[in-house]
Amino acid sequence: MLTHLETLILGVIRSAYCRAFGDEPAAAFLEIRPTDRPEFGDYTSNIAMLAASKLRASPRDIGGRLHSALTDQIETDPSHPVARVELAGPGFLNLFLKPAAVQDALKRILATSEPFGSSTLGEGKSIQIEFVSSNPTGPLTVGHGRQAVLGDVLATLYGRIGYNVQREYYFNDEGQQIDLLAESLWVRYQELYQDAHEIPENGYQGDYLIEVAEELKQNLARPFPKFDDDAKALFRRTAVDRMTHVIKRDLHELGVFFDRWFSEADLHKAGKIEQTLQLLTANDGVYEQEGAIWLRSEAHGGAKDSVLIRSDGRPTYLMVDIAYHIDKHERGFDYVLDVQGADHHAEQTCVKAALRLLGYPDGWLSYAVHQFVSLKEGGQIQKMSTRAGRFVTLHDLTQDLGKDVVRYFMISRKPEAHLDFDLDLARAESSDNPSTYIQYAYTRIRSIFRKTDSSRISDFNQADLSLLAELEELNLIKMLDQFPQVVAHAALDFAPHALAEYGLNLSRAFHAYYDKHRVLIDDTALQTARLALLAAIQGALGECLDILGMDAPEEM
RNA sequence: GCCCCCGUAGCUCAGUAGGAUAGAGCAACGGUUUCCUAAACCGUAGGCCACAGGUUCGAAUCCUGUCGGGGGUACCA
Structure with missing residues (x-):
């Protein structure tokens, strides 16, 4: 998922490429990233290196042509979002954004009615998380606590x-x-x-x-x-x-909290074990050996074949687990995600093998595996x-x-x-640990709003955001621009820690800003603009805390 | 033996289809408060990214091997 600013920059790069080479760049060439050094600008593109072999030219040459094409475009278009571009190192194109382009990103954030960070990537599809x-x-x-928090945050x-x-x-x-x-x-x-x-x-x-x-x-x-x-x-x-x-x-x-508590005993009572065994048998998924019934796991990409029905007739845990997943499928979920400890690895490959031989699509079931505490x-x-x-x-x-x-x-x-x-x-360190640090950043913003005349905070869409010209302000906006992407990454890559990290970084940036620049000042227009920025930061921090399941305290 | 995960500052860890000089927090040391909550900020110090090869313009990141830690390899759950 691309951020607003990334989409903007990629459009700029594509346009310059078309101008320079008369051809659309391959999708794989379109990759940009925020820089970690101010002298490298706001975003950097490595398209010159990536396109070198296709264009049969050196990265520096390609970069040079892109640089002059882009510079032309910047000079002829006063509303171009890029202030200037530099060719650096082996062929990097370093783009320096106009403040207006960054400020516009904040404007979009303030104009959305959805909770900040949300997106519609899932298109309303259903997912069950166990x-x-x-x-x-x-x-x-x-x-269990680690798994509880992990599953809960992923679900959110x-x-x-x-x-x-x-x-x-x-x-x-x-x-x-x-x-x-x-x-x-x-x-x-x-x-x-x-x-x-x-x-x-x-x-x-x-x-x-x-x-x-x-x-x-x-x-x-x-x-x-x-x-x-x-x-x-x-x-x-x-x-x-x-x-x-x-x-x-x-x-x-x-x-x-859980939406449903599912009893294994119900599976047995409903005859799901027998039905599942029949299904596996009908698909040539099992064989008998030494009086037990075994799953052909290895032949379908799983760990080595395992017993489903013991020689005394009792089903194994694996047998029941497969029946459980078939039951989930019958309940109509588009996707199913199981959060499990690392000790279940072999089991997971066997369940997947069973579902594969029954013809389930591969992406239907995912496991989010965690190590121990x-x-x-x-x-x-x-x-x-x-x-x-x-x-x-x-x-x-x-x-x-x-x-x-x-x-x-x-x-x-x-x-x-x-x-x-x-x-x-x-x-x-309980008074000085990261969770408190994030909450305190939120609290500081709330405190400022409590001291503010409410008529000034009613409509930030009227704020003159062009007044937000401090380096710290533009950096904060760029961080905010990334928030929806972080949320998507944290979910889709089973990486909720990325959200915790983001919350910490945003809090750090805010605390430093707070220390250096005052928000409540005589200059009404600037104050309103800064309050608008704070409203967006509060939105991101509040969502971070809410997703992590932590309190967002009004005061501390 | 074979399979999966991990190895980054003293400690706990980030590092996003491979990018330019590797980042935080804690611990250590030194500063900052007539001003929106100092539960904060600023600075200093700290590294052969386990080790050895390989792939290429470029590797902490990809491949192979070695070493170290955890887990699995049950007619347990």
């Missing part, structure tokens, strides 16, 4: 670029893991009656079940000497209800294990640091990199 999907066997950990981002988004949580509320959970809870319960039993192998050791047991004791007030069918049903239901409740609370505290405290990395009861809960982390800090830390690194969450730093 994330967290932790089974209700214990509280969420910090690892897709909404901003014009998709219809549904957030879904998939959970398993019956089966072997739940039986183990029920039995573990029963053991804890009996302990309250001095009736000692061992927590089953692979059971759940965490202390959190003791609390549940204590609650249960108050309601039931009698021991269950045997873990028989009645006890099993009771403890299973209690444990699942209680854990689901806890998970929803943990997510709620973090500001994460380590907590660092006192210089020590903590290894976590839910079953062994060694973990820091998301709940404790959120209570400790607050929603905004947790969300910012979780989202500020690219998903495919490991995240070292330094607890000491997050606490010690």
Whole structure:
């Protein structure tokens, strides 16, 4: 997605190319980028290098001809957006924009009624985003927290670029893991009656079940000497209800909500497993070996063939997962995005292989994969294990640091990199960390508007933006020009950290501007122009914070 | 063994179809407030972009290999 200024500059380059060579440039030649040095102008084009082999000329020669063609155009057209162009280095064309061209970009931003940064790239297509999907066997950990924030921010981002988004949580509320959970809870319960039993192998050791047991004791007030069918049903239901409740609370505290909670048990009840197996069989996707049924995964680009139906007749997780995705497809989503941890890699390739052999289009299902979170405290990395009861809960982390800090830390690194969450730093620097920094920039703007006569802020379309001639002002506008592109990139490339980065950079630029130039001044026209700029910055920062799920405080 | 991700300043990390002299934050050091919130700003210092080759006008970025970290390679979920 091109920004307004990029579109403008590319038009200029194309026009100069046509003039110089009497031919349209290849689309691949049309590439520009903002410069990182003022002496290189505002935007730079490398078209001379890219076109060298096709035109059979040296980049410097091509650049020279483009330079003179463009210079002609600039001199004959007083309204040309480019002030001047320089040929530099191996053949770069460095373009210096007229302030009016930059100011015009701000004018367009102020004139849009849509939330700033939004676009219609998605064309109203539907996308389902599934994330967290932790089974209700214990509280969420910090690892789940990263996925929760990642999925939630991606979902919001897709909404901003014009998709219809549904957030879904998939959970398993019956089966072997739940039986183990029920039995573990029963053991804890009996302990309250001095009736000692061992927590089953692979059971759940965490202390959190003791609390549940204590609650249960108050309601039931009698021991269950045997873990028989009645006890099993009771403890299973209690444990699942209680854990689901806890998970929803943990997510709620973090500001994460779902449109649908999808029960795996429903898939079984509806006969989806059998239907899916028939479908795969009919498409020659499975074979039998050693009494089990296997998926022909490798032949369709997946990891090595895996068991779908065990020799005892029970379906594997993969089998159910495939059925789940077929169900998603039947529900009519145009796209489906699963947010998952890196440990599911093999599984993902197998699901994709299954869908491929059923003839699903390749782009229908995407995975956003993230690496794990380590907590660092006192210089020590903590290894976590839910079953062994060694973990820091998301709940404790959120209570400790607050929603905004947790969300910012979780989202500020690219998903495919490991995240070292330094607890000491997050606490010690809490008054000075990036999330606060962005919020404070927003707050400063709000503060200025509170002090402003409201009649002056009613219509910025009347502001004389040509008064915004300071270097810092033009740079801020150029940054604002990029905002919709950043939002699109963050969504489509599964890179929400880019938005966090952008918010930080824009805040930095604003703070520096604030420090150097006053907004509330005697010069009414200039003040109005600056307020218009601030309104646009506030729009971008407010949207940044909103998408990241952070508060945009009026005061701090 | 094979597959996926990562390796950039002391620490945590950005670096956008390969672009000109590699950037932030934190930590360190030194400055800034009669003025819109100093939760801020300005400056100094800090680097063989893990290593070795290759591709080309040009590589942190692409390819190959090596080393290091994480994950996967279950009739677990």
